Amino acid sequence: MEYTSGAASWQKVIRRAVAGLLPRRGRQRRPGWSVGVPLIAAAAGLLFTTTATTAGGTALREDRRPELNQLIEERRTQVEGNERRAARLRAEVESETAVLADTDAPIRAQQDRAKGSEQAAGLTALAGPGITIELNDAPPPGAQPLPKGVSYDDLVIHQGDVQAVVNALWAGGAEAMSIMNVRVLSTSAVRCVGNTLLLHGRVYSPPFKIVAIGDPAALQRSLASSKGVRWFMDAVDAYHLGYKEDVSTVTVPAFEDSTALRSAKVPR
Template identity: 75%
Template sequence: MEYTSGAASWQKALRRLVGGLLPRRPRQRRPLWSVGVPLIALAAGLLFTTTATTAGGTALREDRRPQLTELIEDRRAQVATNEERAAALRGEVESRTTDLADSDGPIKEQQERADASRTAAGFTALTGPGLIVELDDAPQSGRLPDGATNDDLVVHQGDVQAVVNALWAGGAEAMSIENVRVLTTSAVRCVGNTLLLHGRVHSPPFEIVAIGDPAVLRQALAASEGVRWFRDAVDNYQLGYSEEVATVTVPAFEDSTTLRSATVPQ
């Protein structure tokens, strides 16, 4: 029990009386966020602890580009080593075949037949009048042209294929891309803005050399829809394109000639 006196006691009693007569407000429920915040903080602490334990003092998002570059260089070195070994083995096979041909009539006959087809098959270097076509990415100015994307500023697989197909259609006798002989079984593929040809990676600019009548080759390029599209992109996005008439040399094909499947023409 509490005893009061004086004016202050009467005021306190009056407030209690009024408070007792007024309806009491319902007890407010705790808002949802007041319960969620501790749970979120607990989960964040658990996540930070797990991350620190997993990292073990190292960076989880370490830049892997140097490792990727090193891996690519290692693969290039392996390809070069395998190519040298394959060339040495081919030379040994040819040498032994020639020795056998001196004493074996059927082997000599087949060797002469194969030698007669070496030029047509692309296994000998050729020199003659022709055309040099060069495709290049747009210069990196740091600012994209209006309405352009990064894909619009690089040479794509379809662009290289359009030039190659147009040159074949124009009667090219022999062709090379980046000084690598191109045959009918050659596949042109792009990985990003790099060109993959017979296991070798090439960066732009891409030089395509073809032996043939320069005037006819240029007409075939002008008639190609794919080449015209690339030339339009040259005007709009500053891509690189050039044609040069010259006496050119196309190297011999030096890669594997193994076929996975073939049919004999009727």
Template identity: 65%
Template sequence: MEYTSGSASWRDIVGRALRGLLRRRRTGQQPGWSPGVPLIALLAGLLFTTTATTAGGTALREDRRPQLTHLIDERRTQLVAAEDRAARLRDEVDQQAIIVAGRDQPVAEQRARVAANRPAAGFTALAGPGIIIELDDAPRLAELPDGASNDDLVVHQSDVQAVVNALWAGGAEAMSIMDVRVLTTSAVRCVGNTLLLHGEVYSPPFQIAAIGDPNALRQALDESEGVQWFRNAVTHYQVGYRETVEAELTVPAFDGSTTLRHTTVPESAR
């Protein structure tokens, strides 16, 4: 849509209104306009003029999705580049630490101590028997079950957390969600029906893998109230739940940031 200047718009509308009234009076016809019509025309002209001034020659309803998509892609590229640079810097630090440890006994001792604790901290890959749990949204239904809402048909944060807590309680030695290592500092968050973990977003189905005694892990799942609620939803709302026992399962090492942003001192330590 193109807009004329403000003064031209005003002159056009007022002129048309007056010409219409004079024409009807000269022909002796009964006017069809009420006295309020010219006022409405004037207000409409003011509205169009204000809109044209605000637009400044651009479309007020311009679709900004392409710009947002470009911005997201640009930020994602910058994030990947920053992560690559951080990985290179960590490698350089490790190499320098190895050199220093070769001539400094205390540094060598501390590096050996760190290396011994890396598996328990989740910084090395671990393999062994375990179990895989898969949680999925319900398929699209033509009609919702009686008494159900759309929230009942998707996997929620509480569902994922219930499975994770049950597996830890069952003696899991290592765990991953969507092939990302889970640590004691890991937080599971859901945004809509997507999962946010360590800054990355994942869509269902959500796969949780845990290394440990499969029988103990399955028993812990059976005893979890939150897991039982989700299993009941499988029958009532057709959400997806599957357990798979694996004789040999590999959980990757954690390769993200280990920086703590918040911590508290336990009461027992005060």
């Protein structure tokens, strides 16, 4: 539909409305409905013009989801670019520090002290015996309706499921851990948005793979004794969620994100 706007169009609408209201000589008085028609036409013209101005050449009811997907993709590209720039700057700082350490004994001492804490801080890649856990959504129900009392929300992995496994592995003595091949620390936050995992500013889709280095027997005992993991295993049996557990020699990468803390509290 083409909307009419502009001063000339408004003048025509007003002239027609006024002409319809004025009596004409030599003719019988017009009925009431003929007086209302020009007023309705004027109101319709005002409505169409206002709509056209508001729309600005776009559809008012247009689906905004493609724009949201594009915005998410743009932000993801921006985060990846910032991460590459941060990695380059860290490498430059380390290089300059190494040059200064050759001629400055205090800097050399602090550098050696920092290197001695890198493994404990998770800044080095590690390999050793451990366990791999994989969590996955349930298969789609297909054409069959869901059983009574079951919703699609029951068929996906949630934040609590991932957190229960992670907490059980830490409690079982895990020395190092990664989620989706991203090194996580005790301060790493696990967040889920829908059925996707948000970790260190990146979004991951299921299946979610969790790798932990440690005594496999101790890790398995901790998983079996965890209340949260037992609840999840009940859901595995009831809704056919995916759960795989594999013991082998595993590798976890070094932590590459920022180690700065916004706030901290000394335990008492």
